[in-house]
Amino acid sequence: MAALVEERARGWDLPVVRDATGVSVRIAGKAPGRTLALVSHLDVVPPGYGWTRDPFTPVILENQLFGRGSGDAKASVAAMLTAAHDVAARGGPRRGDLLVLFGFGEETRNTSMPDLVARAGPIDAAVVGEPTDLDFAIAQRGLMMIDLVARGDQRHAGRVTDDGPFTNALTALARDLVRLDALFRNRPHPILGHPTVTPTMVTAGVSRNVTPPSATAVLDVRSTPAWSHAELADGLRAALESEVVVTSDRLVPCETPADSSLLPVCAALRPAAKRYGSPTCSDWVFLRHVDAVKCGPGTSRRSHTPDECVDLGQVTAARRFYADLAGEYLA
Numbered sequence: 001m002a003a004l005v006e007e008r009a010r011g012w013d014l015p016v017v018r019d020a021t022g023v024s025v026r027i028a029g030k031a032p033g034r035t036l037a038l039v040s041h042l043d044v045v046p047p048g049y050g051w052t053r054d055p056f057t058p059v060i061l062e063n064q065l066f067g068r069g070s071g072d073a074k075a076s077v078a079a080m081l082t083a084a085h086d087v088a089a090r091g092g093p094r095r096g097d098l099l100v101l102f103g104f105g106e107e108t109r110n111t112s113m114p115d116l117v118a119r120a121g122p123i124d125a126a127v128v129g130e131p132t133d134l135d136f137a138i139a140q141r142g143l144m145m146i147d148l149v150a151r152g153d154q155r156h157a158g159r160v161t162d163d164g165p166f167t168n169a170l171t172a173l174a175r176d177l178v179r180l181d182a183l184f185r186n187r188p189h190p191i192l193g194h195p196t197v198t199p200t201m202v203t204a205g206v207s208r209n210v211t212p213p214s215a216t217a218v219l220d221v222r223s224t225p226a227w228s229h230a231e232l233a234d235g236l237r238a239a240l241e242s243e244v245v246v247t248s249d250r251l252v253p254c255e256t257p258a259d260s261s262l263l264p265v266c267a268a269l270r271p272a273a274k275r276y277g278s279p280t281c282s283d284w285v286f287l288r289h290v291d292a293v294k295c296g297p298g299t300s301r302r303s304h305t306p307d308e309c310v311d312l313g314q315v316t317a318a319r320r321f322y323a324d325l326a327g328e329y330l331a
Contacts (some may be wrong), residue, residue: 001042005081005102012085021116025081025100027088029330033096035122036262036329038080038322039283040129040296041106041113044069050306064309071298071310076129077102079297079315083322090323093330099123106283109248113283125262125291125329127322128284131298131310134318136266137278138293139191142223142253142285144232147216147245148176148199154206154213169215170204176240177217183239184232189224191255191277195232196222217242222279225253251281254288262291265328269321295321 005023009016016025022042047055047068055068065075084100087093099120103113117123130137152169153160160166180197188194197219204215223232229249236244256263267273273295280303284294297314 002102002104005042005077008081009084012088014084014088021112021119022101022103024102024116024120025084027084027092027098027326029093029096029098030091031095033093033330034124035097035099036326037099037101037120037123037126037287037290038083038129038326039101039103039113039126039287040073040076040080041103041111041283042077043105043107044072044074045107045304048304048306052307055308060312063312065312066307066309068308070308071131072300072303072308073106073129073131073296073298075131075298075310075315076296076318079318080129080322082319083326086319086323087326090327093326096124096330098326098330103283111283111286113286117286123287123290126284126287127262127266127296127325128282128287128292128294129296130278130280130282130294131300131303132278132295133299134270134295134297134314134321135274135276136263136270136293136295138263138275139189139225139255139277140253140282140284140294141192141277141279142229143248143251143281144219144221144223144229144246145248146219146221146233146236147247148173148219148236148240148242149245150176150215150242152211152213152215155211157209157211160211166211169212173202173204173215173217173242176242179239180219183235184227187226189226189277192224192226192253192279193277195224195227197236198222223253225255251285252288254284254292256293257291260291260293262329263293265325266293266295269324269328
């Protein structure tokens with residue numbers, strides 16, 4: 001996919017670099033100024049099950065393009081790359097640079113975006129290309145993964161009270177799990193609301209007639225900018241009896257700054273677009289200190305589903321929006 005993007009960019013005489021961190025295109029302006037980045041990813045999730053057609057053979061039906069990754073996020077990639085071509089064809093930005101960044105591995109733990117952003121140099125503003133129906137996500141939940149570990153006594157299930165005090169690890173874990181819904185209710189975010197703590201997996205047991213010495217639940221914690229990940233971990237430790245083991249906390253929450261200079265330009269170009277908080281993570285986390293919004297063609301609810309598709313008219317509208325945004329923001 002990266003080779004295809006590079007080939008298309010070179011065919012349009014765009015300055016392109018492809019390496020182990022991804023693909024980048026930089027359209028230099030006529031005078032010094034700010035840098036606007038259009039950011040998305042080239043990888044997709046596995047096809048999974050339930051498709052009624054080949055997930056990797058694109059089919060167009062009634063202006064809908066079907067295929068794995070059509071919306072998440074090839075639609076944004078296509079719109080951003082062609083927008084860069086359009087900006088270059090107009091002679092480039094009046095001031096500053098338009099930068100296009102396409103990373104690898106966004107759908108995995110091994111995203112290349114941090115290195116791609118670091119290599120790009122200073123960035124003043126960014127649009128993260130993910131399926132938002134071209135509305136503006138101005139906040140995004142973060143993600144923490146936590147193992148909640150309860151300890152107990154391993155005994156014969158028929159003789160649990162024979163040898164003094166006894167703790168069943170499963171029962172101890174269950175007591176903590178029912179406490180989760182009441183936590184972190186005192187500091188809601190104005191857009192995203194409260195953090196959510198959702199158990200997704202439970203592991204315990206030696207045998208059907210043996211009490212478990214330990215029981216572990218995996219917690220999916222969707223954070224908001226109102227809470228740091230450290231605060232959420234400390235809050236869990238204070239409220240629960242089980243051990244709290246943070247296994248991943250790099251996907252921090254993000255939000256568009258209140259004094260954003262990018263968002264008013266976006267809103268002027270798409271005045272009917274909604275502003276909302278996104279429940280899904282993206283490469284925005286690696287641009288969280290930049291003036292940024294998440295906006296792209298496609299519908300988020302179709303991401304990762306069988307028969308994923310995107311409306312091609314929306315992709316065309318995204319192409320115009322990205323090009324016009326570069327023209328206005330880099331004026």
